[in-house]
Amino acid sequence: MKPGIYFRITWALAVHTWREGMRKKTLLGFLLLSILVIFGSNVVATVMPEMPGATTVASDMGTNLIKDICITAISIFGALITVYVSATVLPSEIENRVVYTTLTKPISRFQYLLGKFLGAQLLIIMNLVLMGLLFFVALYFREGVPPTLLIWSVLLTYFEFLIVSALTFAVSATASSSVLPIIAGLFIYLTGQLTEYLRGVVERASIAETFADRLVGTIAQGLYYILPNLQSFSIRTDVVYGSVNDPLIIDYLPNLLSYGLLYALAGFFLAYGAYRYKEV
């Protein structure tokens, strides 16, 4: 098959998956909830009293509150949407038997999976863009200048979700219903956020004297290096709150993007490995 046709078919699958996802009420529910929270943050910030003394331009408590609530809302609802989309995109095809008609066509499993994965990413990106746009508009109307740093923040959040999505997708490739992948996806997200804790364990074990402690330290170190550390993406908060001259972002961005991409590829290949011999 020519590469052009190969990718056109894959893209058609991705677009189909995206359209299919858009019809799901659960997904729309998540999106509406997140939009409500972001909108609500503006209302809260408007009615919030200003402490006397904090009268300077920078002392805009309302803006801080909007930022807090919106970042939190994007994190929570974005994670839920990511897990839900990535966990259901394959099993739902089995449940409604669409997969049988699709795979009987001249489409390789790799191509099928790639199309499905890309479709899931389109859904996640679309949701993130919608939430980010609302956040952007809210901040723009409040501060009067476009909060361009927010774009970086949303981009980093997406790469964090990309890892969760790919690993959840790998689990869903082994499952025939979406319950297990959803639970696994949430677990992956929580684990990814708590990987940082392993670093503390390693540090403490390094000053311990007993063999058992050192063993625990070694295991923790191994896990720390293997498991993706989603806390690394917490720089997104610094991006929003950071000062104008902060030079760190230039170093962080490429490293974080490639980090997300590598784990996402690993997750996708795991999914392919699992789905390759799956009987459908």
Next chain:
Amino acid sequence: MKHMSGIAIAAAVLVLIGLGSVQGARLDHLRDSEEFYRWVQGATMQYSFDGSLIDAETLARYGEQPLDNEFFEQVIAVGEATLPELDGPVDPNAPIYAQRRLVRIVQGGANDAILWDWAKGPETAELRAQFAALNRDDLLVSAGTEYSVADMYAQGTAPSLGNVIFGFRQLAANLLWLEADEDFHVGKIHRIMPMMHTIVATDPSFIEAYQVGAWHYAYNLTAKMPDTPEELKVWSDRYGDWVGAKEQRYYEGEALLKQGIRNNPRNSHLYFDLGYAIIMEKQNDPERAVPYLREATRYQHERYMPRTLARAYEQAGRYEEAITEWQAYMDNVDPDSEVAQRFIRYAEAMIHEAQANELEDQLKSLEDLLEDDPLGPMLDQAEELQEEIDMHREEAQRIWGGIIAEHGDDGRAYAQILRNRARALHSEGRSYEAVGLLDHARWNVSTRLFQELSDTMTDIKLEEGMRLTLSEMAQLIRNERNQAAREAREGTGEPPMAQTDELLESEFEEITEPEAVELDASS
């Protein structure tokens, strides 16, 4: 892809995870470097003001001896050896600590990229490792807890999923802020203060909490407290100064803002509030306020900040620098600023007034000598001095008069003219007229110069043996007592009374009883 074997897939997964781990290690390095970088930035700013990192107040709060100062000395030393020398001259009059390469790079924020390269580079690898170890063992009290998630566990609190995952710390800080606001409006300031400390511990980037907390300390808590007479002040190890209950509140506000500066070294509002609201307005020390106000103007700042810096220069008697600062304000911000033009004229006049005052002091010393030898060689010198004094006074009068001509009714200029006229009357022996003129000037022309005019009036009265009013006598007695107390303190050598901080604490508790606190919302 169809023929990709299981082994090849497994190998691809392993390679990708391996590469991801390598990238993860690189990110860890960046994050460790960032922690170190941010600490160095905050610590250096603190150090740049008085040559020390951790003040007595912070040290006193911790039982175990923190190693911040010792470690920072190492950082400075490595910085001297490995940081690039910046272009531009080093101010030879600046204290030695302000001439350090690290300080010069950190100040102003324009060279943050150089600092970041240095903080993540191989030359600081050992320092970074040491920093991580000291931080882990809680031996760096200036590092705060805000830089990494791992530090949340180091506090000994149970890890909260909510905190870890969704960053609710800032949200919690905001909710506490709302609570504090409610308490403020019902006058429960005693409840607000611990809340402010909790807010900044929860969210160290909460600038308003530092600002408003310091404002409560320095203004609202002290609104109805009289200044402590010098003889009643006690030595505080914590603040390294002689303080009463009122002055202690100023230092507490100062400490809160300094904590804010350590955590947010690129925020102009914290420097400004410390320099202006606390040091200049409350502690009446414009000289000490200048470095903070100058730093505030180096970052993104409001228009009033450079103006306040110029005022601080003027109040500190640094008139030439005040003129330069006002000129820069006109060049960069508002070329037609009437205020700037007027203050430049004030400063020009004050240069002459200051020179005349200085010469008058010299003349007084000469006159003492002339009493013994009225026709000696000192006579010519005294006459020359008198001529110079007259010349400066005349020049000052000309400028003050010019200000009134240019800008219309100007209380300050008019009061200065009257003051000089009173001086002239006094030298002509018309002292009662001089006193009358000064009395009129202080009450009806410029209440801002009330104290200075009153002092001149008292000096004339004392010189001429005129009768003092009760308030003048009381002021004199207060001044004498304060002076005696200061001299007695200087004679005691080592500051005594380690228990005085406890004494101050008990005074604080009495003062912060809710009934005793009255708000000064206008401040």
